[in-house]
Amino acid sequence: MLDFINPYYLQIGSFILINILLAVSVYVPLSSGQLSLGSAGFMGIGAYTSALLTINFDLPIFLGVLAGACLAGILGIIVGLPSLRLTGVYLAIATLGLGEVIRVIFVNWESLTRGSIGLTGVPQIGRELLNLVRGFGFEPSMIGLKNNQFVFLLVFILLFLIVLATIWFVVRQQNSRVGRSFSSIQMDEKAAESMGINIMYFKVLSFAQGAFLAGLAGALFAHVMGYISPSDFSYHRAVEILIFTVFGGSEVIIGSVFGAIFLTLMPELLRFVSEYRYIIYGIMLVILMAVRPQGILDIHLLGRFKGIKRSKGGMR
Amino acid sequence: MVLDIKNVSKNFGGIHALKNVSFSIKQGEIYGLIGPNGAGKTTMFNLITNIFEPSSGDIIFDSQTITGLKSHKITEKGICRTYQNIRLFSQMTALKNVMVGGHSRSSSGVFSSVFRTKKQREEEIQLNQKAEDLLELVGLLEHKDTLAENLAYGQQRRLEIARAMASNPKLLLLDEPAAGMNEKETDSLYDLIKMIQSKGITVLIIEHDMPLVMKLCDRITVLNFGEKLAEGTPTEIQNNEAVIEAYLGKEEEYESA
Numbered sequence A: 001m002l003d004f005i006n007p008y009y010l011q012i013g014s015f016i017l018i019n020i021l022l023a024v025s026v027y028v029p030l031s032s033g034q035l036s037l038g039s040a041g042f043m044g045i046g047a048y049t050s051a052l053l054t055i056n057f058d059l060p061i062f063l064g065v066l067a068g069a070c071l072a073g074i075l076g077i078i079v080g081l082p083s084l085r086l087t088g089v090y091l092a093i094a095t096l097g098l099g100e101v102i103r104v105i106f107v108n109w110e111s112l113t114r115g116s117i118g119l120t121g122v123p124q125i126g127r128e129l130l131n132l133v134r135g136f137g138f139e140p141s142m143i144g145l146k147n148n149q150f151v152f153l154l155v156f157i158l159l160f161l162i163v164l165a166t167i168w169f170v171v172r173q174q175n176s177r178v179g180r181s182f183s184s185i186q187m188d189e190k191a192a193e194s195m196g197i198n199i200m201y202f203k204v205l206s207f208a209q210g211a212f213l214a215g216l217a218g219a220l221f222a223h224v225m226g227y228i229s230p231s232d233f234s235y236h237r238a239v240e241i242l243i244f245t246v247f248g249g250s251e252v253i254i255g256s257v258f259g260a261i262f263l264t265l266m267p268e269l270l271r272f273v274s275e276y277r278y279i280i281y282g283i284m285l286v287i288l289m290a291v292r293p294q295g296i297l298d299i300h301l302l303g304r305f306k307g308i309k310r311s312k313g314g315m316r
Numbered sequence B: 001m002v003l004d005i006k007n008v009s010k011n012f013g014g015i016h017a018l019k020n021v022s023f024s025i026k027q028g029e030i031y032g033l034i035g036p037n038g039a040g041k042t043t044m045f046n047l048i049t050n051i052f053e054p055s056s057g058d059i060i061f062d063s064q065t066i067t068g069l070k071s072h073k074i075t076e077k078g079i080c081r082t083y084q085n086i087r088l089f090s091q092m093t094a095l096k097n098v099m100v101g102g103h104s105r106s107s108s109g110v111f112s113s114v115f116r117t118k119k120q121r122e123e124e125i126q127l128n129q130k131a132e133d134l135l136e137l138v139g140l141l142e143h144k145d146t147l148a149e150n151l152a153y154g155q156q157r158r159l160e161i162a163r164a165m166a167s168n169p170k171l172l173l174l175d176e177p178a179a180g181m182n183e184k185e186t187d188s189l190y191d192l193i194k195m196i197q198s199k200g201i202t203v204l205i206i207e208h209d210m211p212l213v214m215k216l217c218d219r220i221t222v223l224n225f226g227e228k229l230a231e232g233t234p235t236e237i238q239n240n241e242a243v244i245e246a247y248l249g250k251e252e253e254y255e256s257a
């Protein structure tokens, strides 16, 4: 019964959802013109904070995740302020460096983090949720599911709701005074300032929001996996996250979503060619960047569906 | 006085872009700032909006010193500008550009924007209405959904004026608004600026189109190599020997303007 609810697929689905959060954590700062490669580092902050709080102080997972995301967000403010002087690749390099510093701290602060071995026994969201519903006298078998099917399903649904809420938040914010300020800063910082926009405030705001989202994703990652180690948050991860956004199309949020889904699925779908799959992955990226540097999805492509009037203004 | 420029100088390394320049603009005036290329006109705008700080001197707006104030604060105080080399938000629609211009006269933050509070919704409706009114004023209402980069050159210049107007300025700074416009467009620009003046807004304009300047301005300051060469009414300026020598030239083509 209900065998199509396959834990393996649900697990991949959950990773896709976490990756969407990470891609959006790059997208948001980018929407105000800041290319941040710090997401892996902020993700690590969220993951370790929540894992340590729940392991050592028996904090409920919910509070641990919140604390992890908030700490990452606060770190985002602290780092965002001095980073205001940096733009473009310089900011990218600085944030990449920050991520490495954070990772090295995780490796070396052994008394707290157990170094490169990492933390095991991180309370898992799925099990907690199962215990919770059991407390109400519910058993997965009552709806014809095995325990592990049910657990993976719950995790997937929870993450799905969080992703939905995040996208809702970002889209609503985008179509508002705040979002207009972000894009005006992205398009012309000096002109934006001349129009009365406090660019310092809005740049730090979008940077910190990105850090918060990465921290949230990291904390969720820790409680889905059950174990974390510094190598989960290395610069490979930082680059991978950036590629989600850039590949999918960095101008529109749907691009990040698409990039995260496609690039998480692809290596799975290409499993049959085993060791060649990362070669194919790499070649595909090279071709894409040569042919379509703005990513797969952009306003123009979406505009075809929505019918934005583009050419009406005539010649230039 | 709306604006008092007092002994303002600006050095860029060894270049003296402005040397000890002073002038004052009265409420409701259209004031011209003219002079040859490189005279320091745009630099004066950049000092007023504090893109750079003056090397010395003071800028007083509405009886308050604004020297050293952040650019966005100056906009809040009521000074807004356009740029010589158009700086629109090119990937935004015309309407959104103008709505960004209204930033300093609105207040919705993250929370009210995401949860669409009643106040936020009213503010957006008002801002939208104001932006449409301004687009109508500059004759671009039918292009409100066009991306700024797809507008014709003259339209972009007028869109910049609408965007600046959205900040409810008391003083509007226009840097060569007629540049690249044909005669017909220049005529409608004249009407537009007069209309802006009739709303009680003071205008400081940099312009190379002399017939337009002479027709439009109440008073004019002429800059030359960073120094003030002359100040006066259009008639006085046209008859000033030093100005004719340095800038206007000998021809009498402006007499009729």
Ligand SMILES: Nc1ncnc2c1ncn2[C@@H]1O[C@H](COP(=O)(O)OP(=O)(O)OP(=O)(O)O)[C@@H](O)[C@H]1O
Residues within 6 Å of the ligand: B012, B015, B016, B017, B035, B036, B037, B038, B039, B040, B041, B042, B043, B044, B084
């Ligand atoms: N940011 C800067 N750094 C160095 N020099 C500058 C800077 N801005 C302006 N200058 C110099 O200051 C002088 C005045 O320039 P400005 O742009 O104010 O002239 P302008 O009167 O606006 O000329 P135009 O009519 O060509 O626009 C020029 O010599 C220019 O090279």
Ligand SMILES: [Mg+2]
Residues within 6 Å of the ligand: B041, B042, B043, B084
């Ligand atoms: Mg100039």
